[in-house]
Amino acid sequence: MSSGLRIANLTTACVFGLLLTAGGVLAQAPAAPDGTKSRDIQLKRRESSNPTDIKIPRGYAVVIGVSEYQKIDPAQNLAFPVSDAQSFYRALISQNGGGLPAENVHLLTGQNATLGNIRHEIEVWLPSVAKDSDTVVVYFAGHGLSAGKRGYLAPWDVDPNSFDTTAYPMDTLASVLADKVHANWKMIVVDACHSGKVMPGSTAESLNRQVGKASKGLLTFTATREREESFEDPKLGAGAGLFTYFLVQGLQGNADKPPCDGFITADELIDYVEKNVSQYASGRNRSQHPTALGDFDGSVALGRSTVCPSPVTSTAQDSGSLVVEVNMDGVDVYLDGKLVKKINKNTPLSIPGLAGGSHVIVGVHEGYDPDTKEVVVLPGVKKGVSLRIRYASEHPKKAQALLDRGEALLYHRSSSLNVAAIYSKSRQTNDDLKKAREFFEAALKEDPRFAKAAYDLGQTCTLLSDSKAALAAYKEALHIDPSYVEARVQYAGQLIETGEAAQAVSELNEAARLEPRNDEVLAQLARAYLDDDAWQEAAKAAQSALAIRDSNEEAVLWRGVAYRQLAAAEKNPPARAQLSGHARDDFQRFLKMTNFSSPIYSQA
Structure with missing residues (x-):
């Protein structure tokens, strides 16, 4: 496609979700005047506490990513789950992000993400370390499978011919977190693409039902409305699913709204992801709308931020974006000190979802002096940046x-x-x-x-x-x-x-x-x-x-x-x-x- 997006069709739709347990109940939609009642669950946010009292609770996380599978047809392997999991992991342990100690975050990717290892981390390790006042995060990126009304997450060693015993059931994950993991906040981030070709009978609707079933008592943040398509973009950063990309961007500070207080709250993260995913998709003639459901305190801090909007954007409600182009192949592009991607001269790099204000872009190529540009991102504006690598690294x-x-x-x-x-x-x-x-x-x-x-x-x-x-x-x-x-x-x-x-x-x-x-x-x-x-x-x-x-x-x-x-x-x-x-x-x-x-x- 000309936009560079790879869209999942109805039989290979990706379901992305962020589920947070907040110890509350979900509010049901009120009855209509004719007595009918919607089956949708509406978002009910608790009154926020004093923002000056914000602090980030201690947290633990299990982060899982599987792109290639041992027993699944190689044609059904995925592009970005491992890199998405690694990006989310880095965001969680970054001081400008989740701020979790590295020893509190266990990462399973590729061949390490077996069913046995996943069970151990979720069912043994998390219950043994999490306390009542803690936050717990479980992230999964990879294939999802479903049959009937039951959904599964596919580990590296899943067998499609007996997935009911070799995959990890969503309802088991929900029950373990609800009954065995004692933590005030529990988050499940599921970035799972499932395919009817992998398991006949799998559909977007059946997996969505399972996620919804697992969401009882949880705050659910999904990437799409019902029956919408979800997609990933190989040109987005280093290549990513939209939901995970903006989730990471938001957690790393770009979701911090003016006045900048140095914390990313649940409200800020949800609003940022909802707005940026829908705007990015709309700009490519696609429709994708993340939806938040649940009962939670929107002022709970999920991350730290050192990204403060400049005074010119102090009342801005939208984020902006940069499009970076370079004049030679093999240039490493850095944004605010963090590597984004290596790009070539004919492949511009899109970096959406940036907080308004000043950002530093650096282009680096071995053997040449780097080119550094400081640019001001304006709300709702796409700005081009040209990096010119001209001079060989010759010193006086x-x-x-x-x-x-x-x-x-x-x-x-x-x-x-x-x-x-x-x-x-x-x-x-x-x-x-x-x-x-x-x-x-x-x-x-x-x-x-x-x-x-x-x-x-x-x-x-x-x-x-x-x-x-x-x-x-x-x-x-x-x-x-x-x-x-x-x-x-x-x-x-x-x-x-x-x-x-x-x-x-x-x-x-x-x-x-x-x-x-x-x-x-x-x-x-x-x-x-x-x-x-x-x-x-x-x-x-x-x-x-x-x-x-x-x-x-x-x-x-x-x-x-x-x-x-x-x-x-x-x-x-x-x-x-x-x-x-x-x-x-x-x-x-x-x-x-x-x-x-x-x-x-x-x-x-």
């Missing part, structure tokens, strides 16, 4: 000479997070490092756009134990070049050393997004998760690193540490013994790989 000779002199004094270690490097003897003196620092500072003064000089300055300050200066230097390197993965990894390392593990996790997730096949990044992500007490996520990150390069000794070590922590928390003796055995094997393997001996690890 004096700046380059200063860098070379500094690097001659600087002994490079592969990473400030490298375990063996911590105990290795430095070949520089403090005087050498202080001189190197002066050279790098002088190089930056000569050329403020010299990202390598900022990076080397960070390395030097790290070795001089000046954490504050190192953080500032790495941050400057990333400001100059947001795609500088090594700088992002080292910045995360300093964050870990200064006790900011949660922020380090966020930075390393971004680095992994930039270079998903970089095993060193994934190994450092495992380390960050460990410092953030997210043992399961640490083990998964380390395993992902080893799947790419089996000889990554740091990944072996961090996986062993994660297994040891999981064993300490495990109550089942056989499972605890198995985890302890895995930890012991990894520690022994690490020692053989590195010839490294330390009392810290030899006792394991």
Whole structure:
């Protein structure tokens, strides 16, 4: 289609829903004058509390995404569920978003999203951690199946020939959250496309009925009205379902209405998603209207925001959009410091749903100076932005000479997070490092756009134990070049050393997004998760690193540490013994790989 949208037909319609338990009842539509009564359930919002009393409750989440299936015809695989789940996960753990600790969010994607793992996370883990005052989120993106009046979510290992025993029933999910998970607010985000070709007899209406049935006692936020089509757009950001895209955009701050108070409330998020999905679809001659049903306190805070509209838009009710074009292929486009997508010169990038006010757009291409534009987004206005990558990254000779002199004094270690490097003897003196620092500072003064000089300055300050200066230097390197993965990894390392593990996790997730096949990044992500007490996520990150390069000794070590922590928390003796055995094997393997001996690890 000319619009670039891929529309689901009536037999492959996608059902998107956000269901929140708020401990209330759903209001039924009043009787009509003739005595008839609508079967629709109307939205009943409780009176909002004082906005100055807003605070975000503690939360836990399970995020699931499946694009490709083990036993389903490959022709029925989906495009965006895994990336949508990852986007929602990043939004939940971002400080400018849901603000949840990484250890409180468990991510299952692809082959890890088996029926057994899904059951464990929802039916065992969530009930064991959630308390009455908490918020609980369950997100699923993938295929949905339905038969008769019962709907199912399809895990990676679902068997279409026996889906009633290999898929996860929606009514089971609803009953577990209602009866076993003790939390004040419960959210289920379902982004499930189902297909009659996958399971004969599946229809949009039957799955909608099941979602509606599961919505008793819940606030339901669905992507469409009854019988409307839902769609996804490969040109929207990096490609996404409309509902999930705007849900993430809103949670990351764009839903914060003037006056900007720094919080995203339920009312704000719902209004933002409803308006932007319908406007975006309408602009492409399509009809899609998210609908909210339920009984809830609209002032409950669901996320934090640092996006504040400028005074010129202080009374604006609508968001605006940007269309970014570039002059060469392979340009990474960043919006307010976050990577949106790599685009080519003939494929403009649409970024809708932006809060009114000032935003910074940066185009980055390796080997060239980045182009930065600050633009003001106006409500209801689509604004074009042209990024021009023109100049090769050639630095003044004096700046380059200063860098070379500094690097001659600087002994490079592969990473400030490298375990063996911590105990290795430095070949520089403090005087050498202080001189190197002066050279790098002088190089930056000569050329403020010299990202390598900022990076080397960070390395030097790290070795001089000046954490504050190192953080500032790495941050400057990333400001100059947001795609500088090594700088992002080292910045995360300093964050870990200064006790900011949660922020380090966020930075390393971004680095992994930039270079998903970089095993060193994934190994450092495992380390960050460990410092953030997210043992399961640490083990998964380390395993992902080893799947790419089996000889990554740091990944072996961090996986062993994660297994040891999981064993300490495990109550089942056989499972605890198995985890302890895995930890012991990894520690022994690490020692053989590195010839490294330390009392810290030899006792394991």
